[in-house]
Amino acid sequence: MDNKLMLMIPGPTPVPEKVLLALAKHPIGHRSADFSAIMAEVTENLKWLHQTQNDVLILTASGTGAMEAGIINFLSPGDRVLVGSNGKFGDRWAKLSKAFGLNVETVTAESGKALNPEEFKEKLVADTEKTIKAVIITHSETSTGVLNDLKTINRYVKDHGEALIIVDAVTSLGAVNIPIDDWGLDVVGSGSQKGYMIPPGLGFVSVSAKAWEAYKTAKLPRFYLDLGPCRKSAAKNTTPFTPAISMVIALQVALQMMRAEGLESIFARHQRLMGATRAAMKALSLPLFAPDEAASPAITAVAPVSVESEKIRSVMKKRFDIILAGGQDELSGKIFRMGHLGFVCDRDILAAIASLEATLTELGYESFTPGAGVAAAAQVLTQS
Ligand SMILES: Cc1ncc(COP(=O)(O)O)c(C=O)c1O
Structure with a gap:
């Protein structure tokens, strides 16, 4: 059905x-008082969402752009960085860091497994010369459904004292x-098309x-x-270049919705949706x-054994x-992966x-x- x-x-x-309705509005001038008022509100609400008094800056870029900014602004060529790599996105930050001439050491884990914090500790404790300038971690590794x-890991970085912690929080x-x-997280990058509920x-x-x-002495090229x-522009409720104005207007509405729901409820909802999804997969004997x-x-990533992932995806799309x-x-x-991020409710999980x-039938x-799957999901949803 269309x-x-x-x-x-x-x-x-x-x-x-x-x-969506906010996105349908005419764009307004980004140097106008009206847009500055929106930027002021949005910036305050972003700080609320990030639980921080730090600057939270808005870029017209995807999550990768946010992470690139988060890496290149604080480091210099040849700087030693530890990159956690247990999936596609961790790998990406290692590649990006290499592309900018950083001295990259990866701390890896098998696909589907979490990074071992003790491996970071070992390297950080051994670094008495304080040559490690940053530790780069993907919090939620979207490619495998693992939360690191x-x-x-941050506690060990804090004990080191010198290194910055740079976090990919794109899906967390x-x-x-x-x-x-x-x-005390130093740099945290994210993107609008995830928990923010906007495109x-x-x-x-x-x-x-x-x-x-670190920015003051960082020498990697940036523009x-x-x-x-x-x-500087954010302090005046504006941006250096033309921003995606309509997206900022959409963000204003989405953040108002998030504030109305409350942080605790948002986290509890995601926990509940994850619990229901995982309970259902277990009840369906899907690993x-x-x-x-x-x-x-x-x-949630699922690795079916006696039925093909791609066939499941194809029937789910065609029939439902x-x-x-x-x-x-x-x-x-x-594997196939079922997202339960952002504007997702209990009903969506039951339907899925x-x-x-x-x-499967x-x-x-x-x-x-x-x-069995629906019953298992419903039980989690009604109990939590
Ligand atoms: C954990 C994680 N990091 C980074 C990205 C990259 O974000 P983007 O595609 O917006 O550049 C994604 C995208 O799915 C992601 O899930």
Whole structure:
């Protein structure tokens, strides 16, 4: 049926009607008092969402742009950086860092497993000369549905004292608690098409006072993504270049919705949706790719054995207009991923699981009792 599409991918995520209506408005001038008033409100609400008094800067860029800005503004050629790499996005920050001439050391974990904080500790403790300038971590590794233990890794970075912690929070911000000021996170990057409930196009970077100190001596080339001018303009509620004005207007509405829901409720909702999805997959005897103790509240990756992932995705799309994500790179064809990030409610999970059951039946998969997935999801949803 036309116009019934249900996005269950980890981004772009579904967009609320209120936000879509805001996007339909005429753009206004970005040097106008009206736009400055929106920037002032949005900036205050971004700080609320990030749980910080640090600068939270808005870029017209995707999440990768936000992360590039978060890396290149604070480092110099040849700087030693530790990059956590247990999936596509961790790998990306290692590649990006190499492309800019940084001295990259990766700390890896098998696909589907979390990074081991003790491996970071070992390298940080051994670094008595303080040559490690930054530790770059992907909090929620979207490619595998793994949530890395940012809190513990950050604690080791703090003990080191010198290195900055730079965090990819692209699919964790707005889904799981990231108390930036409490934990002392230096740089946190994210993108609009995820927990923010608006389309792709904006990137966000929060920057600590310690990172701004590093900015003063950082020598990597930068221009469009130079956060210095961005900060100066933000102080006057404007931007150095023409921003994606309509997206900022959409962001204003989305952040108002988030404030009305409240941070605790937002985190609890994502936890509940993750719990229901995982319970359902277990009831359907579909193996989960990430372990319970390192599961991302944004996305659940599933590695079916006696039924093909790509067939599941294809039937879900054709019969039910539900879009699931596939595996990326070497995981292509091996897993499917169900997003539960952003504007997603209990009903969406029940609909998706019921449709998944019907899909499995259509594909001749017999390792489950019909209704078991829905019942397991419903139980989690009603109990939490
Ligand atoms: C964890 C993570 N980091 C970075 C990105 C890249 O963001 P973008 O595609 O907006 O550049 C994504 C996108 O899915 C992501 O999930």
